[in-house]
């Protein structure tokens with residue numbers, strides 16, 4: 001199996017926060033090359049865990065509305081249900097189709113940003129592979 005150096009463990013899954021900066025698509029490619037994908041945040045526990053790992057930083061998560069404006073989907077194709085947007089987000093300011101996590105209040109920490117922005121990113125992969 002692949003290296004787990006730099007990965008943190010929660011609930012049978014590993015999470016990795018990059019130190020480099022990349023666009024959303026390049027970030028996703030990196031996660032896939034590591035045997036995972038950009039993180040899907042589908043519980044309050046995961047949201048809290050990721051916020052703690054992130055520290056004073058911002059990073060891509062596996063959420064975008066690139067296919068249909070205003071329809072936010074996770075990288076596994078599922079629709080967004082529970083969301084943790086900042087107040088006033090997503091606002092598509094300019095043209096923003098990719099979601100990032102910012103270090104702010106745990107229940108309000110996401111922003112939509114231009115997919116071409118260079119940010120850190122968060123990968124997730126199963127512990128069983």
Ligand code: 2F8
Nearest residue numbers: 089091093096111112113114117
């Ligand atoms: O005030 C919220 C606003 O802040 C920035 O725009 C000024 C963000 N832009 C980028 O991250 C590129 C907006 O996404 C955000 O809505």
